[in-house]
Amino acid sequence: MSPGVSRCYELQPDPYDYTQRRAIRICLFVDVENASELRGKLRTGEIDAALVRAELIIEPFLFLAAANKAVYQYAHNRMSTRSLAAELIYSLSPSRNISDSLNTFGVAENSRTILAAVYDDEKGSKMKKLAKQIKGRAVPLDYLKEISNFKLIRRAYKIYDPSITLDNIDEEILTRMITKECIS
Amino acid sequence: MVCILGIEGSANKVGVGIIRDGEVLANPRETFIAPLGEGFRPSETAQHHRQKIVQLVIKALHEAGIQDPEKMLDGIAHTKGPGMNAPLQVCAVVARTIALSWNLPIIPVNHCIGHIEMGRLITGADNPVVLYVSGGNTQVISYSAQKYRIFGETIDLAVGNCLDRFARTIRLSNDPSPGYNIEQAAKKGKKFLQIPYTIKGMDVSFSGILAFIESKGLEALRNGLYTKEDLCFSLQETIFSMLIEITERAMAHTGSKELLLVGGVACNLRLQEMARIMCEERRAKIFATDERFCIDNGAMIAQAAYLMFNAGLQSTVDKTTTTQRYRTDQVNVVWR
Amino acid sequence: MNTAYNSLLDPDSLRQGAEAKLYDCVYLGKPAILKERFSKKYRHEELDKRLNFARLRAEIRGINKAQQVGVKAPAIYFVDTNRHILIMERVEGPTAKDWIESQRQRAEEEFKVQAKFGEVLGGEIAKIHLSGLIHGDLTTSNMIVKNGDPGNLHLIDFGLANSGKVIAEDKGVDLYVLERAIQATHINCEHIVDAILNGYKSVNAKQGEAVMARLIAIRLRGRKRDMVG
Numbered sequence: 001m002s003p004g005v006s007r008c009y010e011l012q013p014d015p016y017d018y019t020q021r022r023a024i025r026i027c028l029f030v031d032v033e034n035a036s037e038l039r040g041k042l043r044t045g046e047i048d049a050a051l052v053r054a055e056l057i058i059e060p061f062l063f064l065a066a067a068n069k070a071v072y073q074y075a076h077n078r079m080s081t082r083s084l085a086a087e088l089i090y091s092l093s094p095s096r097n098i099s100d101s102l103n104t105f106g107v108a109e110n111s112r113t114i115l116a117a118v119y120d121d122e123k124g125s126k127m128k129k130l131a132k133q134i135k136g137r138a139v140p141l142d143y144l145k146e147i148s149n150f151k152l153i154r155r156a157y158k159i160y161d162p163s164i165t166l167d168n169i170d171e172e173i174l175t176r177m178i179t180k181e182c183i184s
Numbered sequence: 185m186v187c188i189l190g191i192e193g194s195a196n197k198v199g200v201g202i203i204r205d206g207e208v209l210a211n212p213r214e215t216f217i218a219p220l221g222e223g224f225r226p227s228e229t230a231q232h233h234r235q236k237i238v239q240l241v242i243k244a245l246h247e248a249g250i251q252d253p254e255k256m257l258d259g260i261a262h263t264k265g266p267g268m269n270a271p272l273q274v275c276a277v278v279a280r281t282i283a284l285s286w287n288l289p290i291i292p293v294n295h296c297i298g299h300i301e302m303g304r305l306i307t308g309a310d311n312p313v314v315l316y317v318s319g320g321n322t323q324v325i326s327y328s329a330q331k332y333r334i335f336g337e338t339i340d341l342a343v344g345n346c347l348d349r350f351a352r353t354i355r356l357s358n359d360p361s362p363g364y365n366i367e368q369a370a371k372k373g374k375k376f377l378q379i380p381y382t383i384k385g386m387d388v389s390f391s392g393i394l395a396f397i398e399s400k401g402l403e404a405l406r407n408g409l410y411t412k413e414d415l416c417f418s419l420q421e422t423i424f425s426m427l428i429e430i431t432e433r434a435m436a437h438t439g440s441k442e443l444l445l446v447g448g449v450a451c452n453l454r455l456q457e458m459a460r461i462m463c464e465e466r467r468a469k470i471f472a473t474d475e476r477f478c479i480d481n482g483a484m485i486a487q488a489a490y491l492m493f494n495a496g497l498q499s500t501v502d503k504t505t506t507t508q509r510y511r512t513d514q515v516n517v518v519w520r
Numbered sequence: 521m522n523t524a525y526n527s528l529l530d531p532d533s534l535r536q537g538a539e540a541k542l543y544d545c546v547y548l549g550k551p552a553i554l555k556e557r558f559s560k561k562y563r564h565e566e567l568d569k570r571l572n573f574a575r576l577r578a579e580i581r582g583i584n585k586a587q588q589v590g591v592k593a594p595a596i597y598f599v600d601t602n603r604h605i606l607i608m609e610r611v612e613g614p615t616a617k618d619w620i621e622s623q624r625q626r627a628e629e630e631f632k633v634q635a636k637f638g639e640v641l642g643g644e645i646a647k648i649h650l651s652g653l654i655h656g657d658l659t660t661s662n663m664i665v666k667n668g669d670p671g672n673l674h675l676i677d678f679g680l681a682n683s684g685k686v687i688a689e690d691k692g693v694d695l696y697v698l699e700r701a702i703q704a705t706h707i708n709c710e711h712i713v714d715a716i717l718n719g720y721k722s723v724n725a726k727q728g729e730a731v732m733a734r735l736i737a738i739r740l741r742g743r744k745r746d747m748v749g
Binding site for chain 3: 069181
Binding site: 326328329334335337339340376378381383385386387421422425427428429432433435436437438457458459461462465466468500 | 537539560564566571617657680696703707
């Protein structure tokens with residue numbers, strides 16, 4: 001993995017409390033050949049990272065918002081899942097069904113593109129270790145635009161109104177995933 | 185110097201006030217108090233006003249030291265509306281009579297404008313948002329371009345009307361006023377009953393609240409879960425919160441930093457307190473008057489007429505009609 | 521670190537709306553607005569808690585529902601239900617209130633552009649009404665003309681919104697409140713109200729007819745109300 005491909009972002013478990021900070025490192029992988037193997041390693045705990053189907057992510061900000069929601073829930077002891085990585089994936093989903101959410105947004109058996117994220121990896125060592133286990137190519141995050149699949153995203157978020165297009169779908173998705181607990 | 189005598193009697197109060205260049209020289213008033221459990225009816229109210237009004241004119245002139253009204257007064261004002269027709273007529277007849285016999289111009293005045301202008305005179309508020317709350321009116325008003333514009337109002341009952349009708353159902357006395365007795369009872373209330381809270385934009389609605397308290401409220405009273413005092417307390421807290429909230433909405437919307445409270449319900453000290461806290465929280469100034477000027481009185485009619493007179497507005501006797509409905513925003517405010 | 525995003529809050533940017541404090545902030549690198557429904561000291565504690573909570577929920581649901589039918593509203597980035605805080609997309613542009621007034625200098629064009637604005641607005645309202653959502657606080661302060669483009673209108677402040685059992689009367693009141701707010705706020709802007717109603721009717725004729733009938737009845741009620749005392 002060439003240096004500088006992955007990116008690290010600062011998170012805030014409480015957006016108005018600057019003293020509590022955490023970080024997340026994100027890297028986009030394409031041409032992945034061992035998705036099935038990676039799923040196995042996630043199950044056994046050999047890998048502690050969030051591996052997400054990249055084609056369902058329309059832009060990095062949305063992913064960060066979910067990552068931040070996960071650390072917020074963690075800081076307040078309100079996680080719905082067992083790990084921060086799983087919580088991140090669950091937070092991407094508009095659904096409150098945990099296994100459905102993990103199945104839809106987590107890496108699939110035949111995934112070829114993966115958005116990988118590890119928490120608290122300021123120096124990048126964890127990501128380096130993870131990259132060694134992924135048989136694929138790390139590419140800059142900007143490449144996500146080429147990968148995200150509008151049709152699949154529409155289906156995943158159940159967005160069918162014709163007036164919602166590529167221009168405004170991210171707002172709708174953000175609201176849906178961030179506020180799902182408040183709607184019912 | 186300009187000196188105006190004003191007559192007010194649009195509801196159950198009848199008053200005569202004399203104002204000379206912003207100074208209140210006299211402002212006597214009489215109140216018709218309806219029997220327990222009843223509201224005031226137009227014909228009885230008019231009868232009350234007929235019996236009192238001449239004495240009030242004489243008393244006002246005497247207090248103001250006006251021996252020669254024809255020379256010392258510059259005009260006679262009366263309430264044109266809004267209000268109850270029969271009582272309004274009584275005042276208009278008296279106003280016409282003395283205007284003709286003393287050979288003075290006559291000035292018909294909008295009742296709500298009277299409240300606003302009196303409030304501005306007494307408190308010195310410059311360009312406030314006005315919360316005007318009384319038996320018949322619930323309005324949040326702000327001035328712009330020669331009109332007092334109504335930003336918020338009730339879409340059904342007036343706040344005072346809602347309070348009065350509630351007072352009747354729990355048999356509180358009308359003496360000195362049902363609102364006053366609710367205020368006193370509310371001080372002893374402790375237990376808060378959840379009452380519907382209905383705001384629509386800058387408007388409020390009270391009909392659902394009244395229906396609720398007349399059914400569920402009375403039920404809770406019969407079951408002994410709540411006392412009369414608790415109900416008064418809960419009703420006041422809820423209704424006043426709604427009023428303060430729409431007022432704050434109007435202040436935020438217009439960007440105003442001043443609030444003026446007027447109208448009979450504005451005498452309520454709890455309402456004044458809530459308004460004061462709201463204003464403190466948004467660093468605005470609050471202006472309120474006491475019962476002499478909050479409650480309908482003659483001086484407020486004289487004061488509005490004084491401003492109109494100085495702006496060259498006066499009428500002739502044949503045009504001094506009264507009207508039950510006369511919206512605040514119908515008046516062309518040429519004096520500002 | 522390759523990129524460090526700070527979530528900054530600018531304390532000087534405080535604006536106090538009627539029911540919330542608003543701050544400009546940066547959330548995970550994006551310009552955003554933090555909206556805090558603070559406790560109102562003037563009202564009874566129990567009532568205050570109930571209202572703050574109800575309004576936060578109403579706002580979240582309202583924005584969700586509006587966005588679902590393609591009506592533009594700020595995206596929600598973060599929710600804290602304990603402290604009644606929302607972090608939302610910052611929609612750049614003037615409020616409709618300021619925008620309408622800013623058009624006044626433009627004499628001839630003014631009329632056309634404002635009419636366009638009215639039609640767009642009426643259409644957006646009709647769409648949310650059709651989905652069973654009432655905004656509840658339609659004033660020209662509660663909409664943003666994004667980048668000054670009247671075709672790109674965002675509705676904000678859904679704290680008084682309600683959905684569920686919605687009848688023509690509720691929709692009529694929603695329009696009545698807006699009509700009155702425009703009359704009070706904007707002088708000589710009756711044509712905007714007309715344009716709003718036209719835009720409203722054009723979305724769905726059946727709803728349009730039913731709601732116009734209610735609106736006329738509501739207006740009459742307002743004028744006929746007794747004003748004694």
